[in-house]
Each structure stands twice: as C-alpha cells, then as structure tokens.
Amino acid sequence: MTLHDQLVGSTRPRRLARDGRPVAQGRAPAERPPHRELVRRELAAYASRIRLHELVREHGSPLFVLDRDRVTTQLLELRRELPDVRIHFATKSLPHPAVIRAVDAFGASFEVASRGELDLLEREGVQVGRCLHTHPVKTVADITSAYLRGIRTFVVDSPSEVAKFAGLPCCDVGVLVRLSFPNPGAKSDLSSKFGVEPDAAAALVDLCLRSRLKVRGFTFHVGSQTTSAEPWKRAIARTLELMRTLEERHDVRFELLDLGGGFPVAYDEPVPALGELARGIREALAAAPEHLAVVIEPGRFVSAPAMTLVTRVVGTNDRPDGRWHYLDDGVYGAYSNIPAEDVHAPIFAAAELGAQPASEDAFERATRRILTRTRVPVTLAGPTCDSVDVIARGLPLPPLGGGDLLVSPMMGAYTWATATGFNGIAPTPVVVVGH
Ligand SMILES: Cc1ncc(COP(=O)(O)O)c(C=O)c1O
Structure with missing residues (x-):
C-alpha cells in the first residue's frame, strides 16, 4: 500500500465484469489473526474501557493496574x-x-x-x-x-x-x-x-x-x-x-x-x-x-490476567547490535517473571493500542497511524545498572521516543510478588480498578 493509500484510502479501480458490473471479490476463507494481533485487539479495547491513559496521567509510570x-x-x-x-x-x-x-x-x-x-x-x-x-x-x-x-x-x-x-x-x-x-x-x-x-x-x-x-x-x-x-x-x-x-x-x-x-x-x-x-x-x-x-x-x-503493566521509555541508544530502549521497570522489578520463570508477556507500544493521547491535528493523526504500522526490532532493557536487566530482544515495535508508553497484559502472577528493590528502585505502584 502506498503512503497516499494509507493517508486517504485506496483509489485502486475495482475489478469489473464484461457487463461493467463490479466483480464480487470472493473472500478468501477467513484466517485467524496471529496470537499477538488477537491480544492487541483485546488489550486495545480493555485499555479504552478502563481509560488506561488517564490512569497513567494520574498515577505516573511504571504502573500496575489491578482489576478486581x-x-x-x-x-x-x-x-x-x-x-x-x-x-x-x-x-x-x-x-x-x-x-x-x-x-x-x-x-x-x-x-x-x-x-x-x-x-x-x-x-x-x-x-x-x-x-x-x-x-x-x-x-x-x-x-x-x-x-x-x-x-x-x-x-x-x-x-x-x-x-x-x-x-x-x-x-x-x-x-x-x-x-x-x-x-x-x-x-x-x-x-x-x-x-x-x-x-x-x-x-x-x-x-x-x-x-x-x-x-x-x-x-x-x-x-x-x-x-x-x-x-x-x-x-x-x-x-x-x-x-x-x-x-x-x-x-x-x-x-x-x-x-x-x-x-x-x-x-x-x-x-x-x-x-x-x-x-x-x-x-x-x-x-x-x-x-x-x-x-x-x-x-x-x-x-495473571488481573494485572496490566504500563512502563515508559526513559532513554534510547543506537548500539552496535541495534536500537535499545531503556524503560522505567525491568526484570528486577515488575518483569521479574522473565528470569524466574521464562514467561514472556506480550509488550505493546501504547500507540498500537490507541492508548496514547489523541491529537487534534489530522496530519499528525495520519502520521501516527503510519508510524504505528512500521515495526523496528528493538531491545527493551530495564532501569538497573545490571546487564541482565533485559526484557526483550529483537521485538518489533513502532518507532518509540522518550516518554512513550508500553503496555503488557497478563502481568499479575509472580511479578509484583517477586520483584526486588535492586538499585534502590521503588516497588511498582498498584492502582486498583473494578468493583
Ligand atoms: C503448593 C502450591 N500450590 C499452588 C501453587 C500455584 O501454582 P500456579 O500459579 O501454577 O497455579 C503453587 C505455586 O508455586 C504452589 O507451590
């Protein structure tokens, strides 16, 4: 799809039959989207329902959102x-x-x-x-x-x-x-x-x-x-x-x-x-x-499904092995389930969920839409001075800058409970939602 198509929608002519009527474009059997895409859709709907962005604006990041x-x-x-x-x-x-x-x-x-x-x-x-x-x-x-x-x-x-x-x-x-x-x-x-x-x-x-x-x-x-x-x-x-x-x-x-x-x-x-x-x-x-x-x-x-984690990019560096983003939480904190259990909750840029603040500007909105479709493999690292503190490598994410938010679902089990205070980093706060 061209840049123009992405901005204003496709103008490619529809296929026409000899009599000039549009040919029914027989749908290929519906393919189930990959797991990550299904999780993204569900998380996007959830983030909007619980007003995730407002919670972060109020409570800061990193933040666990615990849903009773x-x-x-x-x-x-x-x-x-x-x-x-x-x-x-x-x-x-x-x-x-x-x-x-x-x-x-x-x-x-x-x-x-x-x-x-x-x-x-x-x-x-x-x-x-x-x-x-x-x-x-x-x-x-x-x-x-x-x-x-x-x-x-x-x-x-x-x-x-x-x-x-x-x-x-x-x-x-x-x-x-x-x-x-x-x-x-x-x-x-x-x-x-x-x-x-x-x-x-x-x-x-x-x-x-x-x-x-x-x-x-x-x-x-x-x-x-x-x-x-x-x-x-x-x-x-x-x-x-x-x-x-x-x-x-x-x-x-x-x-x-x-x-x-x-x-x-x-x-x-x-x-x-x-x-x-x-x-x-x-x-x-x-x-x-x-x-x-x-x-x-x-x-x-x-x-596990009861907690969602929000983190923020605090630094970025282009290193010999590619782009690194340093987050405000890591494997000594909320992501302690990674080294302890080798489980990997999906990580999304908030922009992929539409959970970034909405812009009034149409061009900026269109640009953001395009950028969120572009994926760059990055390394995500935590905030401690230890080189073990790496959350993910080669993770394809839209381009991220300082202050951008990331969101992980399924973060309630053996995370908050097993986090350490290494490097003097405070425990990730928990905000409780639900009835
Ligand atoms: C005795 C006992 N029961 C239950 C559990 C919970 O297991 P899971 O989180 O896999 O359901 C554990 C986990 O370590 C356990 O040690």
Whole structure:
C-alpha cells in the first residue's frame, strides 16, 4: 500500500465484469489473526474501557493496574469448568489486599505457605481456619503459629517434617502427603524440589499413622503453566490407585485430594482453553470415590490476567547490535517473571493500542497511524545498572521516543510478588480498578 493509500484510502479501480458490473471479490476463507494481533485487539479495547491513559496521567509510570473484576471472572470460569471442586487461591502468586478481598468475597478459600501470608489474610478479615497450609518444609514455630490461628491441614513430604508435628494435639490435625509427578514441560516443575515419589509414599503414610498423625489425603502440583490435561490425568489416576491400596492396607479412609495449581494463561503463545484441560481432569476424577473432596490451588490462572503493566521509555541508544530502549521497570522489578520463570508477556507500544493521547491535528493523526504500522526490532532493557536487566530482544515495535508508553497484559502472577528493590528502585505502584 502506498503512503497516499494509507493517508486517504485506496483509489485502486475495482475489478469489473464484461457487463461493467463490479466483480464480487470472493473472500478468501477467513484466517485467524496471529496470537499477538488477537491480544492487541483485546488489550486495545480493555485499555479504552478502563481509560488506561488517564490512569497513567494520574498515577505516573511504571504502573500496575489491578482489576478486581478479572479476579472474579477467572474464579467464575474455574467454578464453571470444575463445579465440584473447591478453590483455594494460591496466595503467593499475587498477595495483594484487593485480590485477597475479591477471592474472599467470591467465597473461595486460600492456600498459604508462610506466616506473612497468614498475617495478610487475617488483616483482610479472612477466616483463615479454612485455609490449607501447603508448604512441605516449615519450622515448628510456623506450624504452631498456623495451628493457633485455626489451620488444621498441613502438607508433609518427608519423615523429618512428620516429626515436627509431635508436640501438637494430633486428634484435630490432618496432613496431606505431597506426591511428586515430574513435568519437565511445565514452566516451573515443582516436583523437582518437593514431593515424595508415589512408590515411596506408602512408607511415609505408614510413619504418619504410627505417629498418630491423621492423613487426610494427598496433594501434588503438576507444574506451573501446564498446557495439557495429561499430567493431571496421570497424577490423578496414580494417586487414586495409591489411595485404594493404602485404604485397604491400613483400614483408613482418605477424605481429600488436592490437585494443586498449574492452570495456564496465554502469554506470547496461545494455550488450550481451561475447558479442554478441565474436561480431562473431570474424566480422570470420574474414578474417584464419592466421599472424596477435591480441591485445586490455582495461582497464575486467577492472578495473571488481573494485572496490566504500563512502563515508559526513559532513554534510547543506537548500539552496535541495534536500537535499545531503556524503560522505567525491568526484570528486577515488575518483569521479574522473565528470569524466574521464562514467561514472556506480550509488550505493546501504547500507540498500537490507541492508548496514547489523541491529537487534534489530522496530519499528525495520519502520521501516527503510519508510524504505528512500521515495526523496528528493538531491545527493551530495564532501569538497573545490571546487564541482565533485559526484557526483550529483537521485538518489533513502532518507532518509540522518550516518554512513550508500553503496555503488557497478563502481568499479575509472580511479578509484583517477586520483584526486588535492586538499585534502590521503588516497588511498582498498584492502582486498583473494578468493583
Ligand atoms: C503448593 C502450591 N500450590 C499452588 C501453587 C500455584 O501454582 P500456579 O500459579 O501454577 O497455579 C503453587 C505455586 O508455586 C504452589 O507451590
């Protein structure tokens, strides 16, 4: 398309038939736009709906925009797809008061792993007794503190952990035995750090029972950002088989199966819909006895879509390997999910979303339209003095100048929670929107 076409629209003649009537330009079968374009369209509509530019004008940048409504929407989707399963939100993924209140108002509970998380929940008025304490390794003081606040379900994966419960009244404490099901395909394979292999679990259950510690059931985590139902199906089938064997052997009845987290979100690539994964999970659960309660501990799926990040270009340099833009946030801050998890939320220039201030001038508007269609591969770097602080390389973006804004969706999980204050850079502020 020529520059003229772009400015005033195409004037190319339409094809005419012999009788002079325009030929119907048969449409090629509609092709689905690439993932990045679909995300851009959705983000553009969202940015306009929440008046993103005004929020930045008011609160500055960098800025996290936390949307309470999205927390609720994600929880609703989980409830719709897994209706018989209880939800315990993984607090660690986004321990922000507004999220805690939204999850609590929805009627879901929490999984917690530290005294700090329990403090936060209590400050927000959550009845913490319903929470699951899921850390497989904790101090006796952690256990006692959680017990005194009302928590009765803990997780163990080793004999040394079982021994720590010796001083507590065993009659009202129950444990879940954490099983390991390796999943190297996940972004974070938690079984490489925690869990007892299913073949070795019988000995641990035996030890719990001899220690007069009630085993309420089993828990596992198939790995964060798991993009297929298979790991859950295999883990559920193996755990149910283990339960049957041990119930017979010890004449006990397990009451709880905890499927952990791991539900994925689409960053720079599409992922299967929750419905597809949930179908596989429901099929596998069909073999579970009726009395067995099933819970999930979703973190990323609930928190990632709830936050959008806005950053700003503070410097530009043409280096031997191309153009670099230095932003006011980076991998030691809001983009901490990049080095920690190798996940890459899409990054758009605000101009690509129409989220830049509108110009009154028609020529300037037309020029901006053309510029936003031109893409130059750039490196985006964060604000610290460390060369590790690189957010993206070779990312095609429209030409950017000092002060221009960039926007990333899907930035709620393991971002704000894991950011550091390296180089004295203040935490990225959070503005809360939604009801
Ligand atoms: C015990 C436990 N449950 C749940 C989660 C949440 O996992 P995800 O964010 O993948 O849903 C985690 C994450 O580390 C975890 O350790």
